[in-house]
Amino acid sequence: MMLIPCPWCGPREEAEFHYGGQAHVSYPADPAALSDADWARYLFFRDNPKGPFAERWNHSASCRRWFNVIRDTVTNEILAVYPAGQPKPVIA
Amino acid sequence: MAEQTLLRQSPLAFAADRLAEVTRATGGAVYIAELPFLTQLNLRLDPKGPAAEAGALELGVPLPTGPGAATSGPAGSDELTVVWLGPDEWLVIGPPGTESDLAARLRSAIGDEHAAVVDVSAQRTTLELSGPRARDLLASGCALDLHPRVFGEGASAQTLLARAQVILVGRRDGAFRVLVRASFAAYLVDWLIDASVEYRVTR
Ligand SMILES: [Zn+2]
Numbered sequence: 001m002m003l004i005p006c007p008w009c010g011p012r013e014e015a016e017f018h019y020g021g022q023a024h025v026s027y028p029a030d031p032a033a034l035s036d037a038d039w040a041r042y043l044f045f046r047d048n049p050k051g052p053f054a055e056r057w058n059h060s061a062s063c064r065r066w067f068n069v070i071r072d073t074v075t076n077e078i079l080a081v082y083p084a085g086q087p088k089p090v091i092a
Numbered sequence: 093m094a095e096q097t098l099l100r101q102s103p104l105a106f107a108a109d110r111l112a113e114v115t116r117a118t119g120g121a122v123y124i125a126e127l128p129f130l131t132q133l134n135l136r137l138d139p140k141g142p143a144a145e146a147g148a149l150e151l152g153v154p155l156p157t158g159p160g161a162a163t164s165g166p167a168g169s170d171e172l173t174v175v176w177l178g179p180d181e182w183l184v185i186g187p188p189g190t191e192s193d194l195a196a197r198l199r200s201a202i203g204d205e206h207a208a209v210v211d212v213s214a215q216r217t218t219l220e221l222s223g224p225r226a227r228d229l230l231a232s233g234c235a236l237d238l239h240p241r242v243f244g245e246g247a248s249a250q251t252l253l254a255r256a257q258v259i260l261v262g263r264r265d266g267a268f269r270v271l272v273r274a275s276f277a278a279y280l281v282d283w284l285i286d287a288s289v290e291y292r293v294t295r
Contacts, residue, residue, distance in 0.1 A: 063159065
């Protein structure tokens with residue numbers, strides 16, 4: 001069980017949150033112009049790093065807000081929490 | 093056509109006797125009762141905009157500005173409680189039967205400003221818990237720190253209680269209100285009654 005720091009509500013147990021997958025995957029500017037392969041790449045392909053990973057979380061059992069987290073996928077350590085729409089912070 | 097009378101029934105109408113039995117069995121250590129049909133309005137607006145000021149003025153209760161807070165006033169049977177739900181979202185709780193009037197007053201006070209007032213009174217029912225062991229009882233199913241220094245009068249949280257989504261509100265004298273969705277209410281009462289067995293008076 002992870003303790004995830006919601007930027008609004010503070011640290012809460014993982015069961016209160018809903019996972020939203022990789023962060024910073026922006027919708028294609030002109031989807032109709034994409035080839036099937038590029039569209040499939042946008043829809044289905046995500047990074048799968050061993051280490052820090054920027055991902056989206058929603059505090060679904062409480063304030064229902066989306067936010068971004070950088071989580072180390074090896075240790076589950078949460079390295080940064082920042083609002084959706086902000087650039088990914090640089091993790092040393 | 094036969095005349096129809098519609099009777100509303102609270103989700104926990106069937107449970108009143110079982111809840112009263114908890115108070116008896118625990119020698120008053122835990123008191124649980126449903127407060128059915130409380131008015132609940134969902135209020136969404138910009139906390140820094142003119143609608144926030146107009147809304148708070150009309151309610152006579154300041155909107156809590158941050159997470160974990162609830163404001164109440166004025167004490168008495170007309171008391172309103174405003175619970176922080178999100179950075180632009182509140183729940184206004186009032187006495188039963190006042191939802192239409194309160195919503196109309198809020199809407200007219202807010203006027204053309206950007207806001208939403210939605211009657212959600214039927215979404216949840218309310219349980220009142222008090223007695224010297226009420227806090228311990230809740231703590232056995234809730235991951236939040238419910239110590240009186242942290243979660244006293246005027247505190248609130250949306251969280252999980254026995255895995256059910258609830259709104260907890262800290263009240264005077266160590267009492268709590270637990271707002272739970274209608275479809276989860278029977279389950280939560282079963283859980284509360286089971287958890288209260290620990291505090292039964294043995295003889
Ligand atoms: Zn939250």
